[in-house]
Amino acid sequence: MADKKIRVLVAKPGLDGHDRGAKVVARALRDAGMEVIYTGLRQTPEMIAEAALQEDVDVVGLSVLSGAHMALAPRIMELLRANGQTDVKVFIGGIIPDEDLSRLKEMGVAGVYGPGASTEDIIRDIKESFAG
Amino acid sequence: MTTTQEILNGNRLALAKLLTKIENNAPEGQSALIELFAHTGKAHLIGVTGAPGTGKSSLVNQLALHYRKTENKKIAILAVDPSSPFTGGAVLGDRVRMRDLSGDANVYIRSMATRGSLGGLAQSTANMTQAFDAAGFDIIIIETVGAGQSEVDIAKLAHTTLVVEAPGLGDDIQAIKAGILEIADILVVNKADRPGVENTEKALKAMLELAHPTERIFRHHGSTMRTVAPAQKASASLTWIPPIKRTVSTEGTGIAELVESIAKHAEHLRISGDWAVRDRTRLQVELEALIQSSLMNRFREDVSEKKYNEVLEKISQRNLSPYEAVKLLMNGRLK
Numbered sequence: 001m002a003d004k005k006i007r008v009l010v011a012k013p014g015l016d017g018h019d020r021g022a023k024v025v026a027r028a029l030r031d032a033g034m035e036v037i038y039t040g041l042r043q044t045p046e047m048i049a050e051a052a053l054q055e056d057v058d059v060v061g062l063s064v065l066s067g068a069h070m071a072l073a074p075r076i077m078e079l080l081r082a083n084g085q086t087d088v089k090v091f092i093g094g095i096i097p098d099e100d101l102s103r104l105k106e107m108g109v110a111g112v113y114g115p116g117a118s119t120e121d122i123i124r125d126i127k128e129s130f131a132g
Numbered sequence: 133m134t135t136t137q138e139i140l141n142g143n144r145l146a147l148a149k150l151l152t153k154i155e156n157n158a159p160e161g162q163s164a165l166i167e168l169f170a171h172t173g174k175a176h177l178i179g180v181t182g183a184p185g186t187g188k189s190s191l192v193n194q195l196a197l198h199y200r201k202t203e204n205k206k207i208a209i210l211a212v213d214p215s216s217p218f219t220g221g222a223v224l225g226d227r228v229r230m231r232d233l234s235g236d237a238n239v240y241i242r243s244m245a246t247r248g249s250l251g252g253l254a255q256s257t258a259n260m261t262q263a264f265d266a267a268g269f270d271i272i273i274i275e276t277v278g279a280g281q282s283e284v285d286i287a288k289l290a291h292t293t294l295v296v297e298a299p300g301l302g303d304d305i306q307a308i309k310a311g312i313l314e315i316a317d318i319l320v321v322n323k324a325d326r327p328g329v330e331n332t333e334k335a336l337k338a339m340l341e342l343a344h345p346t347e348r349i350f351r352h353h354g355s356t357m358r359t360v361a362p363a364q365k366a367s368a369s370l371t372w373i374p375p376i377k378r379t380v381s382t383e384g385t386g387i388a389e390l391v392e393s394i395a396k397h398a399e400h401l402r403i404s405g406d407w408a409v410r411d412r413t414r415l416q417v418e419l420e421a422l423i424q425s426s427l428m429n430r431f432r433e434d435v436s437e438k439k440y441n442e443v444l445e446k447i448s449q450r451n452l453s454p455y456e457a458v459k460l461l462m463n464g465r466l467k
Contacts, residue, residue: 005220040228050234054144054148
């Protein structure tokens, strides 16, 4: 009687202190039946990768509003891979300029969401990334 | 290398994946546990329970920090939070209070949702602590919200159970209600810098004086059994009376004293022989739960879904009582 749930780490790397968005997403994913591990503010990439490993999550959701996403995201992806978590999908939400989108996608980021993105879209994308 | 070998060698990714398999009740988890079982039985299991908002996670954070600083022990933390009964989802937020522990390779924090399973939760929690135990963690802290029977069951897993209270949460009537206070080996009044701490402590003291748990009652094969009755105890010094410890976990106040009490309790368990009793009781509970679930599985194999539904239909029609139905189903005399 296997009982598999999608486990998601919602983390806020870097120094900005606005976690309303991260909490809204965490709550929405919970209501979609996922298990969300929330880490709190001001996490270093090392802390996030360590938490992702210990919790054996399927998804890492990053909330970055500081503009530092092009520094933080690649470092986190690198650490996840170094730890052997090659299957983990990374999603990013926050203030992400359009010109960074393609570079983030190239890095292997599974989805990017800016202001006004709907939580339904995020839920659908996460679920689809595990379908088939 | 096999999973078992990797876990024994301290591979964290292998441990992380095994914990998931155990939680998901996957067959690979079971086979790994069979191989790992011989390596268990060494860790000190500490249960931490109490009402929401009493500061359990912060306290666990401080305990782990203290153990790391003073004793160089490997610490595992299993933080259990509730799943939504409606959607099955959960937000697990205990790590927020444990950020001081990150970056230490000898601390492993795992969050776990209750997944609404009756009885099954205690089982998977027990199995996860076994995985930690085999992986060489010296101290395993299990943190649960003390809100129901399943949490009490989880606390029973532990060698030492801390019940965390905080000022201003209830009067002395709350303290004498049956439930989680009875399972306490150590009572912690956290947030002791808040007003009302004397009253909380007084209420707990009064509760202990009314009836401190000098004997433990547990169920064995469906009948209620008592462990050693007070009069039969060799000497009063073998009776453990739960101490009450004040802490302020945001500042680390009282943590050293609490750790000392935990060590004393472990020593008491070893001297009085209760360590072995508790170990045996825990394994017995586990064995009985497994027997129950495998009998249930065997029953499902023997009785087809169709037959089962036919019987259920007869019961709904009031043509058969549930008691008669059980007799029919169990004896295989069902047409």
